[in-house]
Amino acid sequence: MLALRRACNPLKFRGFSVGTSRACCAKSEIVFSYIEGKATVVEPPQPVSERPRFYHSTNIGSKFYLEKRGFASQAGAESSESDEDLEDEFSELETPISANESVVNVVQLISEPELSDDDTNDIGEPSQNALELSDNETDPAEKRLPRKKAPSELFKAIISAPGVSVHSVLDKWVAEGRDLDQLEISNAMFNLRKRRLFGRALQLSEWVEANKRKDFDERDYASRLDLIAKVRGLQKAEVYIEKIPKSLKGEVIYRTLLANCVSANNAKKAVEVFNKMKDLELPITLFSYNQLLLLYKRHDKKKIADVLLLMEKENVKPSLFTYILLIDTKGQSNDIAGMEQIAETMKAEGIEPDIKTQAIMARHYVSGGLKEKAEIVLKEMEGGNLEEHRWACQFMLPLYGTLGKADEVSRLWKFCKKSPRLDECMAAIEAWGQLKKIPEAEAVFELMSKTWKKLSSKHYSALLKVYANNKMLSKGKDLIKQMGDSGCRIGPLTWDALIKLYVEAGEVEKADSILNKAVQQNQMKPMFSSYMIIMEKYAKKGDIHNAEKMFHRMRQAGYQARSKQFQTLIQAYINAKAPCYGMRERLKADGLFANKAMAAQLSQVDAFKRTVVSDLLD
Known part of the structure; x- marks a missing residue:
């Protein structure tokens, strides 16, 4: 762990070392300040108490403090991670959960966004608000039981009546004397979550409890809590926690809330929940520590080393997911040497990088201009035998496309084409799109359409993005019409691709209108990137009014303010050559601080900036 902290610590923008964090360096944003009793925001370090905790303050100079208090028990239980991602929403409906398992295993329901930030796409997948990658950590006793492949009749009944409440469907189901055992309920819940129909899943959970179809245990309550947070927000979720019996209000409940705080990018609330768990x-x-790492990866990378120090103090060993987070963080900071050092530390700890870890490293090599290193990693992923390493193809195809290796893309696709899989088809479409080979991308989509009876919006969006990136508005419109004719459900992924299509074609106002209509007509939340691409265009034009409007709409949609949004907004003022009043106060109110880049921006729009000329005039 010491080697890992050393590898993670000298992020190029970090102003102090982990060693100094032990000594409570005043420059640290997380200070290991040890206080007796209830802590307040203080400036100098205090004497040691018992157990560490985080403190969130809007005071920019001292946002978080750690108090030392003792853990009730060691948090070193081994955690496991599953490679099982949520499949596409329209793929074959399968895998009911075993009847003696809870309504939904909490592992499955606590899904976290992808490793990349909202503005960075993950390997071969859309941005984090479209798909979720689960940390999937459980105690050994909580590992999911084998599932049988079988359709869910109850699930089909629920989705076939979109205008009818789930309660009515279930009442009718029971009135007809149809079977409604635990297996059927679990299977329906699993498939509703798989299709991200969280509102209907919540109604199902409420009906099951109200009709006493089973006695709720801690994981059932955690499932309900997770759904409430996703559908009704964190505040309603906190209210629900108060209704859970005290005997069942354990770690699983609070880590579920913590994960949703992180998913909502609510740093202040996440810290409060973490401290509540300690109280x-x-x-x-490890799951909870990984949530903090995920949070600070997005919000304040300087705090990552401090979380690792806390893990070391409590003897919590990092998992593969932890290392992936750290490797991706280093890569995003363009610290390739640091990324490689973390990978070596991981191997030294006996954890071999999986294909996705290798793909992330290869992507960062590409973005860092180290094409030869990227190609070496890609060959390692292939392992000299595509038959044995076929799963790597979905990651390798777009990476070779980024590298401009048309021959490699053609070779891999020729291999996959014999018995194509949906993920490989989408990866091939992306790869051909990056190579500007539109006919080849269209041919893959045509093959996909013939092979599978019904495609989802996710599959259409792959080709739609190719058209958007190549400013092919007419073809994009035709594809959208084809989606509508096929009865395909249009959601956030499609909106995002459609918005990008119009933005790239120069029709920003039309893209803005599409986003506004999508919000008004649907209950699903648009992706973060959908707002940002429009906001960035307004900022580029110096359109302060519309940039501020988009900033406000993002907040209305539930996206917590982040540095990227503020930087884009400030850029609008810079390009408009207009003073920006109260921006530092707005940052402070959202618990953010100006990094070096943002501070330079603010200095350009400071209405009260003193200059030699202004001093002479005064």
């Missing part, structure tokens, strides 16, 4: 003396598992 209740709940065991803090």
Whole structure:
């Protein structure tokens, strides 16, 4: 762990070392300040108490403090991670959960966004608000039981009546004397979550409890809590926690809330929940620490080393997911040497990088201009035998496309084409699109359309993005019409691709209108990138009014303010050559601080900036 902290610490923008964090360096944003009793925001370090905790403050100079208090039990239980991602929403409906398992295993329901930030796409997948990658960490006793492949009749009944409440469907189901055992309920819940129909899943959970179809245990309550947070927001989720019996209000409940705070990018609330777990003396598992790492990866990378120090103090060993987070963080900071050092530390700890870890490293090599290193990693992923490493193809195809290796893309696709899989088809479409080979991308989509009876919006969006990137508005419109004719459900992924299509074609106002209509006509939240691409265009034009409007609409949609949004907004003022009043106060109110780049921006729009000329005039 010491080697890992050393590898993670000298992020190029970090102003102090982990060693100094032990000594409570005043420059640290997380200070290991040890205080007795209830802590307040203080400036100098204090004497040691018992157990570490985070403190969130809008005071920019001292946002977070750690208090030392003792854990009730060691949080070193081994955690496991599953490579099982949520499949596409329209793929074959399968895998009911075993009847003796809870309504939904909490592992499955606590899904976290992808490793990349909202503005960075993950390997071969859309941005984090479209798909979620689960940390999937459980105690050994909580590992999911084998599932049988079988359709869910209850699930089909629920989705076939979109205008009818789930409660009515279930009442009718029971009135007809149809079977409604735990297996059927679990299977329906699983498939509703798989299709991200969280509102209907919540109604199902409410009906099951109200009709006493089963006695809820901690994981059932955690499932309900997760759905409430996703559908009704964090505040309603906190209210629901108060209704959970005290005996069942354990670590699983609070880590579910913590994960949703992180998913909502609500740093202040996430820290509050983490401290609450410590106040209740709940065991803090690796899952919760990974949530903090995920949070600070997005919001304040300087705090990552401090979380690792806390993990070391509590003897919580990092998992593969932890290392992936750290490797991706280093890559995003363009610290290739640091990224490689973390990978070596991971191997030294006996954890071999999986294909996705290798793909992330290869992507960062490409973005860093180290094409030869990227190609070496790609060959390692292939392992000299595509038959044995076929899963790597979906990651390798777009990477070779980025590298401009048309021959490699052709070779891999020729291999996959014999018995194509949906993920490989989408990866091939992306790869051909990057190579500007539109007919080849269209040919893959045509093959996909003939092979599978019904495609989802996710599959259409792959080709739609190719058209958007190549400013092919007419073809994009035709594809959208084809989607509508096929009865395909249009959601956030399609909106995002459609918005990008119009933005790239120079029709920003039309893209803005599409986004506004999507919000008004649908209950699903648009992707973060959908707002940002429009906001960035307004900022580029110096259109302060519309940039501010988009900033406000993002907040209305539930996206917490982040540095990227503020930087884009400030750029609008810079391009408009207009002063920006109260921006520092707005940052402070959202618990953010100006990094070096943002501070330089603010200095350009400071209405009260002193200059030699202004001093002479005064």
